[in-house]
Amino acid sequence: MTTAPPRAGTHYAPAPDPEEPPVRKLYRSADGRLLGGVARGLAGHLGLPVSWVRIVFVALFMADGLGAVLYAAFWFFVPLGVGGVEARRPAAGEGRRRRAVRRPDKGQVFALIALLAGASIVASRFQLGQANGYLWPVLLIGAGVALVWRQADNARRAQWLEIGRRKGVLPVLRGAAGVALVGLGVTGIVVLQGSVRHLGSVLQAALAVVVGIALLAGPYLVRIMQDLSEERLMRIRAQERAEVAAHVHDSVLHTLTLIQRSADDPREVARLARAQERELRAWLYKPEGRGKEEDEEPQTVAEAVRKAAAEVEDHHGVPIEVVVVGDCPLDEGLAAQMQAAREAMVNAAKYGGEGGAVQVFAEVEGRTVFVSVRDRGPGFDLDAVPSDRMGVRESIIGRMERNGGTARLRSAPEGGTVVELEMERRESKDGKESGERNEGGGG
Amino acid sequence: MSSDDAQQGQAPQSGADQAGAAGEERTVRVVLVDDHRMFRTGVQAEIGVTERTRVEVVGEAADVDQAVTVITATRPEVVLLDVHLPGGGGVEVLRRSATMMADPERPVRFLALSVSDAAEDVIGVIRGGARGYVTKTITGTDLVNAIFRVADGDAVFSPRLAGFVLDAFASTDAPPVDEALDCLTQREREVLRLIARGYAYKEVGKQLFISVKTVESHVSAVLRKLQLSNRSELTRWAAARRLV
Numbered sequence: 001m002t003t004a005p006p007r008a009g010t011h012y013a014p015a016p017d018p019e020e021p022p023v024r025k026l027y028r029s030a031d032g033r034l035l036g037g038v039a040r041g042l043a044g045h046l047g048l049p050v051s052w053v054r055i056v057f058v059a060l061f062m063a064d065g066l067g068a069v070l071y072a073a074f075w076f077f078v079p080l081g082v083g084g085v086e087a088r089r090p091a092a093g094e095g096r097r098r099r100a101v102r103r104p105d106k107g108q109v110f111a112l113i114a115l116l117a118g119a120s121i122v123a124s125r126f127q128l129g130q131a132n133g134y135l136w137p138v139l140l141i142g143a144g145v146a147l148v149w150r151q152a153d154n155a156r157r158a159q160w161l162e163i164g165r166r167k168g169v170l171p172v173l174r175g176a177a178g179v180a181l182v183g184l185g186v187t188g189i190v191v192l193q194g195s196v197r198h199l200g201s202v203l204q205a206a207l208a209v210v211v212g213i214a215l216l217a218g219p220y221l222v223r224i225m226q227d228l229s230e231e232r233l234m235r236i237r238a239q240e241r242a243e244v245a246a247h248v249h250d251s252v253l254h255t256l257t258l259i260q261r262s263a264d265d266p267r268e269v270a271r272l273a274r275a276q277e278r279e280l281r282a283w284l285y286k287p288e289g290r291g292k293e294e295d296e297e298p299q300t301v302a303e304a305v306r307k308a309a310a311e312v313e314d315h316h317g318v319p320i321e322v323v324v325v326g327d328c329p330l331d332e333g334l335a336a337q338m339q340a341a342r343e344a345m346v347n348a349a350k351y352g353g354e355g356g357a358v359q360v361f362a363e364v365e366g367r368t369v370f371v372s373v374r375d376r377g378p379g380f381d382l383d384a385v386p387s388d389r390m391g392v393r394e395s396i397i398g399r400m401e402r403n404g405g406t407a408r409l410r411s412a413p414e415g416g417t418v419v420e421l422e423m424e425r426r427e428s429k430d431g432k433e434s435g436e437r438n439e440g441g442g443g
Numbered sequence: 444m445s446s447d448d449a450q451q452g453q454a455p456q457s458g459a460d461q462a463g464a465a466g467e468e469r470t471v472r473v474v475l476v477d478d479h480r481m482f483r484t485g486v487q488a489e490i491g492v493t494e495r496t497r498v499e500v501v502g503e504a505a506d507v508d509q510a511v512t513v514i515t516a517t518r519p520e521v522v523l524l525d526v527h528l529p530g531g532g533g534v535e536v537l538r539r540s541a542t543m544m545a546d547p548e549r550p551v552r553f554l555a556l557s558v559s560d561a562a563e564d565v566i567g568v569i570r571g572g573a574r575g576y577v578t579k580t581i582t583g584t585d586l587v588n589a590i591f592r593v594a595d596g597d598a599v600f601s602p603r604l605a606g607f608v609l610d611a612f613a614s615t616d617a618p619p620v621d622e623a624l625d626c627l628t629q630r631e632r633e634v635l636r637l638i639a640r641g642y643a644y645k646e647v648g649k650q651l652f653i654s655v656k657t658v659e660s661h662v663s664a665v666l667r668k669l670q671l672s673n674r675s676e677l678t679r680w681a682a683a684r685r686l687v
Contacts, residue, residue, distance in 0.1 A: 285561040323606035323639045359602060359641030363609070372640050 028080045034111035036075035036150065061118065072142075075149060116143070137188030144181030147174060251279055271317035278310055301334060301369055302327040305362045308342040318353035320345060326364035328425060334369055336403040337423040343395040344373040344419040352377025352417055367425050376416040396421075471594045474502040474517060476510040476536065477525040477556070482579070486523065486556075489583035490590065498590055506530040511539045518549055520594045524573065526557035526564045533557075537571030544572050554593045556581075560603045566611075569669055575599030597659040598666040605639035608665060627665060634661040 029040035039057055043050040060067030187203070255276040262268045298304040302324040309320040330338070341360070348358040352375025362371045392409065396419060400407040405423035473490070475483045483503050490498040502517045504510035507530030514522055514536075522540075526533040533555060537544075543551040553573040557564060560578050569576060574593045577586065578601060589599040600608075612627050627635070630651075637647040644662075648655045 281560075285559070321602065321641065323602050323641075325606050325609040325639065357641075361602070361606070361636075361640040363636070363639075374641050 026078055028075070028078050035115070036071070036146075037080065038071055038074040038078065041078065042074070072146075075146075137185040140181050140185030140188065142185075144178040144183075144185060147178030147181065150174075247283060252276060267317045270319070271314065274317075274319055275310075275314050278313070298330065298338075300327050300329050301338070301362060301364055304330060304335075304338040305341065305360060305371065308338060309345060309360055312342065312345040312349050316346070316349035316353065318349040319357040320349065320360055321357050322360045322362075324362045328364045328369065331426040333403040333405060333423050333426060336399050337369060337371060337405055337421050340396045340399045340407065340421055341371045341373060341419075343392075343399075344371075344421070347392065347396075348373050348375035348377070348417065348419070351375070352379070354378075355416055369423050369425060371421045373419045373421075374416060379411045379417045469591070470497040470499055471521055471590055472499050472501045472517070472519040473590060474504065474510075474514055474519040474522045475500055476504045476513075476522060476528065476533070478505045478528055480505070482525075486586070490587050498587055507532070507535045507539070510536045514540055514543065514551060518543070519551060520549075521590050522551060522553045523556045523590070524553050524568070526555055526559055526568055533568050533573075534571045537568065537573060541572065550596075552593050552596070554589060554599065556586075560601075562607050562610075565604055565607055566669075569604075569666065574666065576604045577601050578603070592659070596663075598663045600635070600638050600662055600665075602639045602641050605635045608669060609635050609639060611669075627668065631661045631665050634658055635665060638662070 026045045027041050028037035029044060034040075034054075039053040040050050042048075043053045046053070057067045057071055060070060187199075187206070255272050259269050259272050262272070298307050305324055306322055309322045312318075313320045328334075341362075345358060345360060352358065355376030355378075359374045360371070361374075362369070364370075397407045397409070400421055400423065403423065405421060407422075408418075408420040410418055410420075475486055477483050477486075487500050490500075501519055502513040504513045505528075507528055510522075510524075510528070522536075524533045524536060528536065533553075537553060540551060540553075544553070553568075553571075555565075555568040555573040555576045556579060557568075557576070558579045559565075565576050574596075575589060575598055577589055577599060581589070581601075592599050608627075609632070612632075633651060634647055637650055638644075642650065644655050644658045648658045651658075
């Protein structure tokens with residue numbers, strides 16, 4: 001496995017290379033397991049059916065509990081993996097193994113009950129003398145430890161799969177039950193060695209020892225917790241930094257390279273720089289969750305105007321400054337107005353772009369949506385445009401009038417051209433809004 | 444240009460028109476505050492001597508502490524202030540220079556100059572007392588004009604800033620009339636609307652048949668209202684847009 005060094009800080013083994021078989025490591029299976037996932041993991045590792053491995057374990061269990069010891073050892077030492085063999089294995093051919101991931105833990109409960117029943121049968125077989133009085137406490141301890149370990153596994157799996165992150169009572173209960181079982185078992189052993197009369201004092205002594213240990217270890221534990229949370233914070237920061245770096249690398253450096261390459265084409269350079277600037281601004285200043293998907297159809301006037309301006313700017317390499325006041329959802333008429341505005345921007349960029357930036361102003365005020373597109377180019381006389389040239393007449397004026405709006409073209413005080421588009425918003429939405437407004441005024 | 448000439452004829456004694464109406468050379472002392480040395484150098488090169496005006500850069504600073512020290516020591520007429528500065532940003536400089544801004548004898552005026560045209564940055568420094576806001580894409584000539592306008596006590600609005608203000612007051616259209624003082628007058632709104640559409644002050648005056656001085660006083664009034672009143676409305680507006 002010379003390719004793809006393992007990523008630090010992840011639980012995952014290196015992704016298997018399709019060409020050369022990776023070193024196969026043994027993992028316990030996190031999905032579809034009954035108890036600890038040992039049998040399933042072994043089966044996956046050895047390429048055997050799971051039931052065979054389980055039968056072998058049960059058979060060994062009959063042989064003086066050797067199976068149980070083996071199983072416990074595997075559980076203890078072998079790390080948990082998602083697919084049983086390795087984490088993040090390709091899903092192909094793993095259908096059967098993966099099928100059970102979301103199944104409730106009924107099978108596991110059943111397995112635990114079966115295990116306890118088997119254990120009690122074995123225990124009753126060995127119920128011979130006083131020496132075996134230790135057996136029950138030992139079993140209790142074993143069960144408690146198993147429960148706690150099982151819980152740890154669950155937590156870990158939940159962490160990977162991002163499921164069950166919510167804090168429930170059940171995990172705590174399970175952990176507590178495990179601890180209680182272990183405590184009972186230990187107490188049982190102590191009681192057997194001493195006598196029931198001393199139970200009170202034994203418990204007291206145990207409690208004292210526990211408190212003492214807590215006092216001694218407490219500061220270290222707190223320290224460790226603090227270190228951990230601090231480290232987590234650092235990791236989050238590092239992640240954020242990495243994200244910024246990735247973005248800057250992806251877009252900014254890429255654009256800079258393009259600019260260097262086309263350094264003798266000022267138009268292209270300006271176009272690239274403007275596009276990059278806009279993107280970076282959007283990334284830096286836009287609120288979360290807005291305008292992230294560039295390709296989506298705009299839903300509101302503000303989005304539509306900005307999108308049109310950005311596209312015209314990219315296409316014609318003329319800077320377009322957009323100011324939008326207010327916002328409202330697009331309807332049919334407004335969509336037509338946006339198309340007319342876009343046409344006006346294209347004209348302004350094409351014929352008036354030499355005079356500097358094209359200025360676009362859009363305002364939603366009450367029921368009226370107003371858009372003005374202004375350039376500082378040489379300007380032109382609409383009446384002087386030959387009648388076969390339909391651009392302005394049809395795309396802008398005609399389109400606006402067909403949809404019940406107005407379009408005005410005129411020369412600005414110092415040359416240049418201004419196109420002013422006005423459109424009323426549709427009644428359906430408007431009636432509601434004006435009604436609301438009236439209510440607000442009355443109350 | 445004819446109306447502009449008329450304007451000069453009307454008020455030559457004020458000498459307030461940015462080019463210096465009397466024709467004599469005017470000098471404005473300026474301090475540059477920006478944490479990028481390259482940018483300071485660039486601005487210095489851009490805003491040198493023009494025909495009738497002169498911008499003299501008397502000091503430079505790269506962070507908040509330095510800025511306050513330099514401004515106190517040199518007492519310039521105009522400070523070109525970057526919004527994002529180490530040590531608390533332009534707003535902090537404004538806060539610590541409040542007494543110098545309020546000085547009736549030789550007031551120090553601030554013109555914010557930033558790459559950011561995000562609403563929270565713009566509104567923040569205007570609230571802090573800056574007399575104008577321009578972005579770094581501005582041309583040298585326009586910047587010199589802006590500097591002189593600010594030095595004369597007028598306000599400088601970029602179309603973008605005018606848009607923000609309109610937007611802020613647009614949501615307060617309907618509500619109570621008793622806050623009339625807080626709202627923009629119809630005229631102020633018209634002026635802002637034209638500025639937002641990219642008209643220069645001169646062109647705005649021409650469109651509305653008023654003098655450039657009137658336009659400037661309208662704009663100053665808007666700025667005053669923006670700073671001192673309607674704070675709650677603006678805060679609500681900004682909060683609604685998750686800006687603050």
